Amino acid sequence: MSAPELIRIVSRDSPMALAQVERVRAELGALHPGIATEVIPVKTTGDRWMGALSQVEGKGAFTKEVDAALLAGEADLAVHCVKDIPGDRPLPAGTTFAAFLKRDDVRDALIHPGGLNLDELPAGTRIGTSSVRRIAQLAGFHPHLQCVPMRGNANRRMEKLAAGDADALLLAVSGLERIGRTDVITEILSVDEMCPPVGAGVLALQCREGDTETIDAVSGLGHPQTHQETTAERMLLHVLQGHCNSPIAGYATTDRRGELSLRACVFTPDGKTVLNAHEWAGPLTPETLGTSVAVALLRQGARELIDGIAH
């Protein structure tokens, strides 16, 4: 096998995305010191458009331009947050996952400049988030709080918070770690209080399908346990046909014995209805586990909840 001399890495151009690329370069450099890398940052529709995502092409808004550069041969490797990759459709034809990096923290954090915890926030506190998953769970467990729409990358959201557009934010711990801003965290929410999204904290390396040189070079960065968890979670999302406006949460974990399990929830936007399922893989493959948990939720009426929301 001949290793490539240069791998051109394409990614969104937000500070978080560029930090993700630096992690990939560092891990790749340690594994293959002879391979040079080049970074190709691109702006995506999701970065430009500050309105509701459902008015553009939904979640693909964060991946479309990156995937296009990969397919056009302008880059050899795309780095994506799995959380941003649509789950209701296959990957763009001609591309494939080459690796999932070891998972970071899956939890969400509260950022409140006054230093209060979620339970201490007074009625009417404005939480800046446009995430239907976060909105539904806040509405269910903390109905006295008010969610106000907030989009943009994490740095931009913190600027908007400082400008008074909201009183507090919810952001992923992993994202704050990547941009070096864990100092702003007031409270890390437990997964029981705020169930994470499918793919939380996982970075995917995506290549052109036929590019075995690059695929072989980067596949060593993959983390088997993360691969299993991500596969189960993405199959869940696929079977549920969740779209960018679906309040779906789900995360797989691997216990000390190596046993994989998947828990998932589907909410109504007001958080009053919560469908819940948790299953162990046992002899099932991660794909079958994801399918089984999705079917358990469908039996409870998940289809009606998901289709009941415009997208």
Ligand SMILES: NCc1[nH]cc(CCC(=O)O)c1CC(=O)O
């Ligand atoms: N919505 C943007 C986005 N995509 C992935 C992450 C966090 C990092 C990850 O889960 O990989 C974030 C920021 C956030 O939700 O706070």
